[in-house]
Amino acid sequence: MRVALVGNPNCGKTSLFNNLTGAHQQVGNWPGVTVERKSGAFCHAGHDYEIVDLPGTYSLSSYSLEEDVVERYLTREPPDVLINIVDASNLERHLFLTAQIIELGVPLILVLNMMDEAGRHGVQINTAALGALLGVAVVPIIARRNRGTPALLRALDGLARTPRVGQVHIDYGTPCAAALQRISAAIAPAAAPIAARMRAVFVLLGRPVCVADAALQPLAAAQRALIERAMHDTLENYCAGRWYGFANGCVRSCVTHTHQARFDLTEKLDDYLTHPVLGLLIFSGCMWLVFALVFTISAPCTTLIEWLLAQLGALVTHVIPAGLLRDMVVDGILAGVGGVLMFLPNIVLLFLAIGFLEDSGYMARAAFVMDGIMHRLGLHGKSFIPMLVGFGCTVPAIMATRMLDSKRDRILTALIVPFMSCSARLPVYALFIGAFFAPRWQATVLLSMYLLGILIAIIAANILGRLLYRKDFTPLLMELPPYRLPTGRSVLLLMWMRAWMYLRKAGTLLLCAALVMWFLCTFPRVTGADGEAHAGIAHSYAGMFGRAIAPALRPLGFDWKIGVGLATGLVAKEAVVSTLLIVYGVGDGHEHGTAVLQQRLRADAAFAHGPLTAYTLMVFVLLYVPCLATVAVFLREFKWGWTLFMVGYTTGTAWLVAWLVRHVGLLLGL
């Protein structure tokens, strides 16, 4: 039996979903969009239920991706039972959505959540009267404390045994009702799985649910003209008024207010947390804490993972005799697994923090406080968080864009996140700054890299925002949920789901890519006079690629050795250093490898304009494709088109900016 949960954002849908399914859930995407699809399964009284947690939505219309997803699901493949969850403390607004779905012709259960909060606000609801009025089962619950779930299961069981559809009709008023009647009469009954009257409403609103209904568009357009002429308002507004009338009628006859809550903790906290100055300070503090927490705790975990893999590598070296197989296992598979696991502590901790911020209600305030600044960059208030995370690591930062609500903001933020200088780029900076800059300039040069990244991100956000989705820009309009203490269960579940998704989806892709890169860096094998196979990287496919792209890099003042380094840097930025060690013939295991390499770099003719070429190279490393893991995650989130665009435009930007830096530098006589 297919069950779907529908309701406004922040009404406790996810808590109820967790109560019903426990850990038996799956997270994926709705087909074709980056909206998260959560589904799960449970069994009760001999019936198997498959439950879908629909994205939170205020109404059925196509203003946002989420609304579109919900409308498509409910009208194209409606579930066997629909559970509509509403906030009992703000019933009238939540029943607005109920008014739009009650005529679908799908068995419905109305769940009144947050009964405790409603009680505190002096809202008394006569659930029996409400049930009689709507013709559906009404179940009061407190999802956060898992109260009322058995009653809901009983109601569900009742509907599973005898499906029953309520016979309530929304009163659309004279001109509209006549139009609906005319359209319903023309509708082919079997063409869509929902009630004809509801389909007539969708046809009238210009959003037909099936091909057969689309043929009625001229009739609908004509009827719309008649209604709008009679009502002096748009049809959308007129219908919204009718739905509110319905919600208001329900509240009038079933709700009594006993007293007003005197003290509102949320409003008191908001005085500080959304204060224009204090709020920003608190937000900066929070972000610093999250950042510090995520990257200080994850560092030892990452080291531990590295150590374990090194042990495993040593073990493998003992067991498998030297040769191609051993190389593949150690340098290919183990390195690949390491590349995947390396990001796991970051991701787990980051989503723990984000889950906490979201569940407590603070995230909406953070967006509120940052909106003024981010708005000027053409971004959303919440975009700030992925950007900040990007300084640590681009991979979790791109995953964090999921918390943004509109597709425009999501893609735009993910596209500029790679310009935030992540921690993996630091070794490259360290090598070149150490080699070419006097100690008193080193810190300034390093800082300039970070600032340049931010500057480029701001410019890119402005240009991309204008180019890609100009008309899609929606003004900020969001609800600020009351502050609540997050429940450990929901925060941990969110964290676990995200970590698992990363391992399963991005991880497998990343592992394959790592194996392919190993192959490209190893073959064809050149065995030198001393039988040393390692130096082969310069002659491998990756090396050939590096040589092949060398002409394109010549205007930037780079030779083929840098080209090979940059080519392997596509896997991970740290690899640039280790590759340069090899192509400059220092060898991997050299004790003072870096110092020797720095010496050889200084001596190299390619670095005639030493500091300038080094700076150009660092700019290029800062801006071009971050790493294979980023590409893998990006692909999972945004599909091929956007991924190719991201790879292309970051590399293009890197080349352009590096060229500018070099030529301005040459003009200045550096």
Add this chain to the structure above:
Amino acid sequence: MTMTTTPPSTTQEDYLETILRLSAEHPAGAQVNELATALHVKPPSVVEMISRLCAMELVTHAPRERVQLTARGLQAAQDVYARHTVLRQFFTDILRVTPAIAERDACKVEHILHPETMARLRDFLEHAAADELERDHTIPLTLLHKGDCGVLQRIAGGHNKTARLAAMGVRIGSEILVLHNNSGAPVMLKVGNARVAIGRGLATALHIAVPDAHG
């Protein structure tokens, strides 16, 4: 090719609009006789014009069947209708012409105005409406202070905002309480038992009636 891309003439637009209007009565479309009566012309002229509209792929018509608008025809008819609505509003609301005359004149003028003139007229009506409301003692939301309360009277500008706001509980007639209003940040309101943040651009479009605003 050039045939299909020419914009419809005045008479053709009248036909499309009338077909749209008649389709309201009958889903399958309009009959030639109905069209003749509505447009005050002879049936043979209708048939001739319909065949020309068919060639332009704006309508479909088989002998003895009803005339139906194609997707492009529907688009064109809706365009004409939208212009008609704006003009009629201008005639009745600004010039204070009687509805019957406004209807008659809108039917004529709708065909000849340049798109830019139409766009300016739309802007003008929007501002005129806003001016009128200021005389009704309403204040844009952004001018209210923390702790002020009032009733949302009107939302200026695009109607899709109205529906979006309504879905969040902010609609005409809602009682609102301003929780925060600081320059550079969105406005925070309390509506019912929910807090809603509204970007400043959108907030200026919300006109609030404040009790005793001039007291």
